[in-house]
Amino acid sequence: MQQAWSNYGNGLPLIASIEDFMCFNDGGTDARLFVSYYGRGTWEQQLVNTSSCQSPVIGLHQWTGTSYQINWNSLASTHELQYRPEGETTWTTVAVNGSSYLIQQYNGCTRYEARVRARCGADSSLWSGRIYFETPSNPLNNDFDGHQDIGNTGAAGSVCYDAANQRYTIYAAGDDIWGAEDQFHYLYKN
Incomplete structure (x- = not known):
């Protein structure tokens, strides 16, 4: 997927040298560019995607039996949902037709994070804000009473x-x- 970014110069301090440059961009709505100059302050700018595909907004999310249900509001009909144990680097990605999904594959006793984005033909939105949830314990097996x-x-x-x-x-x-x-x-x- 090709991203179209706008060159942004408004608000950047005009100084001879920029010492630190950091870009936080995980493809989500919280993407930021940070620039500091000789440790004397930080300039911050939100990064925006020029995609015409709007990011979904996650609504109700809850346990339904042994599955975790995530619902979102979106104008698109196809989406990608990602979830992972918090702190992991690899996401589990699922293609979804509609605006809800039941997560049924998970480890017990683990904190997870999830996010969703809309698919609009060949284009896609930024990732939604993340939600977090804890997976329950499984019943004790025969090892203990x-x-x-x-x-x-x-x-x-x-x-x-x-x-x-x-x-x-x-x-x-x-x-x-x-x-x-x-x-x-x-x-x-x-």
């Missing part, structure tokens, strides 16, 4: 089982372990 807090932990503990990676994560609070007033959360097998 349950879990509980011991002592006065303050905040209740919990266990998250990620069936895709066969991994348990224990969330707990407590001050004293191995002392006189043990406080912790644990999994157990009867």
Whole structure:
């Protein structure tokens, strides 16, 4: 896809040398150009795409059973949705006809981010703003029968089982372990 960018000179300080130049452009509506000169300040400009295809606006997004549903408002009929675990570099990209999608493939106990863009023939919009969601725990498998807090932990503990990676994560609070007033959360097998 070829992008058409306008040369923007309004507001750029007229100085002899620019020391730092940074462009944040992930194709989204939050793309920015940052320029600093000898560490004495930063000039910032939002980057704009000349595409005639408008970016979708994500609306309602929620869990529906074991799937995460994302809905958006858009004038286009075809879209691309991307989602990934937060902090990962690779997106899962899905072509969507319509204005909603159910994410059914995910790891348990993981924070995800998602975004969508409209497809207008050969052109596409900028990516929408991102949304974030947490995937739930899968039910405990036969490895353990349950879990509980011991002592006065303050905040209740919990266990998250990620069936895709066969991994348990224990969330707990407590001050004293191995002392006189043990406080912790644990999994157990009867």
